[in-house]
Amino acid sequence: MPSGGSVRLMDAATIRKALSRIAHEILEKNKSLDDLALVGIQTRGVPLARRIALSLGAMERQVPPTGILDINLYRDDLSRIGYHPVVRRTEVPFDLEGKKIVLVDDVLYTGRTIRAALAALVDLGRPERIQLAVLVDRGHRELPIRADFVGKNVPTADSDRVEVRLTETDGEDEVVLLAPSHRADRPGGGTR
Amino acid sequence: MKLRSRHLLGIASLEPDEIALILDTAEGFAEVSTREIKKVPTLRGRTVVNFFVEPSTRTRSSFELAEKRLSADSLNFSATASSFVKGETLLDTARNLEAMAPDYIVLRHSEAGAPHFLALHCRSSIVNAGDGAHEHPTQALLDAFTMRQRKGRLAGLRVAIVGDILHSRVARSNVLLLTRVGAEVTVCGPPTLLPKEMARLGCAVTHRIEEAIEGADVVMMLRVQLERMQSGFFPTLREYARLYGLDPRRLRLAAQDAIVMHPGPMNRGIEIMGEVADGGSSVILEQVTNGVAVRMAVLYLLAGGTESEAAA
Numbered sequence: 001m002p003s004g005g006s007v008r009l010m011d012a013a014t015i016r017k018a019l020s021r022i023a024h025e026i027l028e029k030n031k032s033l034d035d036l037a038l039v040g041i042q043t044r045g046v047p048l049a050r051r052i053a054l055s056l057g058a059m060e061r062q063v064p065p066t067g068i069l070d071i072n073l074y075r076d077d078l079s080r081i082g083y084h085p086v087v088r089r090t091e092v093p094f095d096l097e098g099k100k101i102v103l104v105d106d107v108l109y110t111g112r113t114i115r116a117a118l119a120a121l122v123d124l125g126r127p128e129r130i131q132l133a134v135l136v137d138r139g140h141r142e143l144p145i146r147a148d149f150v151g152k153n154v155p156t157a158d159s160d161r162v163e164v165r166l167t168e169t170d171g172e173d174e175v176v177l178l179a180p181s182h183r184a185d186r187p188g189g190g191t192r
Numbered sequence: 193m194k195l196r197s198r199h200l201l202g203i204a205s206l207e208p209d210e211i212a213l214i215l216d217t218a219e220g221f222a223e224v225s226t227r228e229i230k231k232v233p234t235l236r237g238r239t240v241v242n243f244f245v246e247p248s249t250r251t252r253s254s255f256e257l258a259e260k261r262l263s264a265d266s267l268n269f270s271a272t273a274s275s276f277v278k279g280e281t282l283l284d285t286a287r288n289l290e291a292m293a294p295d296y297i298v299l300r301h302s303e304a305g306a307p308h309f310l311a312l313h314c315r316s317s318i319v320n321a322g323d324g325a326h327e328h329p330t331q332a333l334l335d336a337f338t339m340r341q342r343k344g345r346l347a348g349l350r351v352a353i354v355g356d357i358l359h360s361r362v363a364r365s366n367v368l369l370l371t372r373v374g375a376e377v378t379v380c381g382p383p384t385l386l387p388k389e390m391a392r393l394g395c396a397v398t399h400r401i402e403e404a405i406e407g408a409d410v411v412m413m414l415r416v417q418l419e420r421m422q423s424g425f426f427p428t429l430r431e432y433a434r435l436y437g438l439d440p441r442r443l444r445l446a447a448q449d450a451i452v453m454h455p456g457p458m459n460r461g462i463e464i465m466g467e468v469a470d471g472g473s474s475v476i477l478e479q480v481t482n483g484v485a486v487r488m489a490v491l492y493l494l495a496g497g498t499e500s501e502a503a504a
Contacts, residue, residue, distance in 0.1 A: 070220060073232040078495060086193075086213075087220030087492070123229045 005179030009154055009162070012173035015135065018151030019048065022133050023055035025149050030100055033060050035128070037096075039067040041105040041117050042088045047168035048135060049104035067092035069103075074116035096125030102149075106164040108134040111145035136175055138162050195493050199311045199318040202327035203368040211373060215337050217489035218482070224261055225484055234492060235264035238295040244321070245271040245282070246302045250456060250480065251321050251331070255298050258487035267294070286310050296491065299323070317494045325359045331455055332365035334486040336373070338479050339410055342451050347374035350447070352404040353395075354436060355414030355463055356385045356425070362455045363414060367393045380404035381414075381436065384425045401436050408446045412453040413438050413464045429462055439465040443473065451475045 010018070030036055033056060040049030049066045057063030069092065072085040103117055114132060121130060133149035138156045154177065156162060161178040165171075195210050203211075224232055240259045244252055252268065259266040269289065282301075289297060298319045299307045304326035311318045322328040340346055351370055357363045357379050367390065370377045377395035379386065380403070391397045398404050405411055416432060426432050443452065452464075452473045460466050469476060 073234040078234065087217050089220055090223050124227060
């Protein structure tokens, strides 16, 4: 499969370990799961949030609630990008008031998605605090944003692309780094 | 994917994949209206002129609410208050509006083709909010959205549209949309209000309401425009109600889980009886709710130029 300019950064086993470690860190930092909820950012943050919630459930016998956030209505680049991102559902089936929210996304890059997600979240309610968990932090931040829980830090060139593939959305679990010459353009995003 | 045009002039210029895109996008917007804070910043800083050269309350309110929930700035400009009475042409008025640099002009006009004319001369995105007896695309889109929400699909649905087909832009846009996505449409009305040419749009035509309704999944009743009676299209309201009104007995001919729709405002006791309008099959108020989500989707999708402009 991957050839030429592509490097496999994580496989199914390392993704599983990373998510399990994130779950432990979330529990350590928050002491308990009371008032804790996870919110996954569409598209690949959603299955990641569910997996972390299940890991937490296995440790504490209580699965924290999860929600889905679509950030496209909060983007700052609508007039700059040439296409319209498909607006998907936002489903946060719990009251955010007083909750500790762990926002979950696949790749942390410029930070703009997270900025949009924060704006979207506070429009839904006023959580007590918001933390950020990402599977991959690839650097190149354009905003003062950092993650609280990181699966893997990956030094990248700005022109690289990091693709996260998950069983739920792509049929398999892996994270791949694509150098500029190697462009596997897939519909539906997931590449940052 | 994007819409191919920066205007929404009618269903006639939409491809099936564009219709699906608008309906799918509207799903995401429907949720915004259920929040405590019913507003997203998506169209912050954009300006919309609601240019209504024909009275309308619900369509204008629906557009206005859609604009507000997307954080766009809107400005209402209506015929009665405008300079039309002073003899200014449509184009001159539009140019004056354009001088205020709006991003969209939502136009309701009594003449068919008025939005198409403006689209040729304006830089803004033109949204047709009803032009004469021609098209009312956002109404057909919200109707399709409601059908899809209730029935889970559009292809293969049996839809009966009953009433004054001749003067109805709602009927025309609905027939165009529904036949395009594979629904089976039957239009029905008195011979004076049902042009035979409708069959060319790919729908069945009948003058008997029982025939239209039998087995239908969706029964859409159109408003009787009372002023038509004076022009001799039908003799009396009572006769119309007897021959073409939807009552519980006739509704029983439709599929068991059929839904009843009406674009409003309805004449109770004429085209639709109170028991039906308020009954369990009626989705008339859902149509109004969905109208806001569909119009939000349209404004969102028209924002920011076309595919070709983006490539340049």
